[in-house]
Amino acid sequence: METKIFQPNQIDEAAAAIQAGELVAFPTETVYGLGADATNEAAVKQVYLAKGRPSDNPLIVHVTGEDTVKQYAQPLSAKAEALIKTFWPGPLTLIFELQPGKLSKAVTGGLTTAAFRNPDNQVTLDLIKAAGVPLVGPSANTSGKPSPTLAKHVYHDLNGKIAGILDDGPTKVGVESTVLDMSTEIPTILRPGGVTEEQLEAVIGTVRSNHHKVGKGEIPKAPGMKYKHYAPNAQVTIVDDEADWPAALAWAAQQDGTIGVMALDRTLASEDLPANTEPFSLGADMDSASHLLFAGLRHYDLESPVTGILAQGFAAEGLGAAYMNRLNKSAGQQHFTK
Known part of the structure; x- marks a missing residue:
């Protein structure tokens, strides 16, 4: 077809x-x-x-x-x-x-x-x-x-x-x-x-x-409650606190492949990005980050393949609840720890 x-x-x-x-x-x-x-x-x-x-x-x-x-x-x-x-x-x-x-x-x-x-x-x-x-x-x-x-x-x-x-x-x-x-x-x-x-x-x-992940034997009443969702080819790791970005980027610098960095403009501008990173701007704020989240994940699949992705986390409040719901599923709940 x-x-x-x-x-x-x-x-x-x-x-x-x-x-x-x-x-x-x-x-x-x-x-x-x-x-x-x-x-x-x-x-x-x-x-x-x-x-x-x-x-x-x-x-x-x-x-x-x-x-x-x-x-x-x-x-x-x-x-x-x-x-x-x-x-x-x-x-x-x-x-x-x-x-x-x-x-x-x-x-x-x-x-x-x-x-x-x-x-x-x-x-x-x-x-x-x-x-x-x-x-x-x-x-x-x-x-x-x-x-x-x-x-x-x-x-x-x-x-x-x-x-x-x-x-x-x-x-x-x-x-x-x-x-x-x-x-x-x-x-x-x-x-x-x-x-x-x-x-x-x-x-x-x-x-x-009640947006938990339902059990194996349950039938979900809405999409996204049971099965893996939103996952790009590379593993996503969430950086929850802006203060954690220096440590996260230091980790990225030690990796063999290219690491994607999905973050707000202010984060990208304020940090020294290692040579082996590929940035993707999530814009200026939570609204733009929600708008660009899937576009960023798709960017790394279709245009700039990477071996891992660091993504900016936000408080799960207001529109941030939707953003973090999708990002957590994309990352398989993997968060950066120092």
């Missing part, structure tokens, strides 16, 4: 591929998603095959608004309505109990719930409308690898495995959506993301955080 790059003026062609049961990657404000008709079980199963994704890892259903959700989910609560009004379209995924038989187990991972999101990207919203169906849309990468924030990242992983990629340039947020389980008595964050716990609580009151 030849994977075609669709431009935004070719949405009708991309939508026709979706309607024919084929897979088309699409842009969102977070990362690129791998799209298939959520009502076509055979097409959904092809998503798992293309990604090499475990079949008990549920998929997020992308919609153009609340009306589509109501066709599949049980009646929405007042809290759900308030969240949709406040944060959609945007980087918030909501999990609801389903009406019986409304979506295939291939979408839900065999659960009675499903996750829904209204992405904040007009090209993709136009694609969903043109296709006339909601789209499943896990990140458009090989399972376990860093999520794609550019069309070329998708092409690297999935060329020849999918029909096309709808290219709308770089994504804006850079880390995936917050996943909030609305099927529990107290709404529960299963994956931190672009909408913070504080923002959610400002709208609906108390929420819980």
Whole structure:
């Protein structure tokens, strides 16, 4: 199969591929998603095959608004309505109990719930409308690898495995959506993301955080809770404290190969980088670091291969919770120690 790059003026062609049961990657404000008709079980199963994704890892259903959700989910609560009004379209995924038989187990991972999101990207919203169906849309990468924030990242992983990629340039947020389980008595964050716990609580009151890694025999209710994620080819090591960078760079200087250094501009400017390091700027602050995290990991896989990566850590607060959730999984919880 030849994977075609669709431009935004070719949405009708991309939508026709979706309607024919084929897979088309699409842009969102977070990362690129791998799209298939959520009502076509055979097409959904092809998503798992293309990604090499475990079949008990549920998929997020992308919609153009609340009306589509109501066709599949049980009646929405007042809290759900308030969240949709406040944060959609945007980087918030909501999990609801389903009406019986409304979506295939291939979408839900065999659960009675499903996750829904209204992405904040007009090209993709136009694609969903043109296709006339909601789209499943896990990140458009090989399972376990860093999520794609550019069309070329998708092409690297999935060329020849999918029909096309709808290219709308770089994504804006850079880390995936917050996943909030609305099927529990107290709404529960299963994956931190672009909408913070504080923002959610400002709208609906108390929420819980439960983004642990589920056990071997459990079925995850949201992506990223069970399996290895976001890992580049080289081992990532997190440098938690800015005061630890001199020691971390001294360690890097002693290594035989090239070591990647992903850090803020002020860190890169203030430290003497060893000759065997390859820097990648995470920008000026936490917001830019979240936006550039996956791009940096992909940079070392695709453009500047290294034997190890040192990455800047942050406090797991606000957007930092999403950043550190992804970075810890990328590093396999490996942190630099003196």
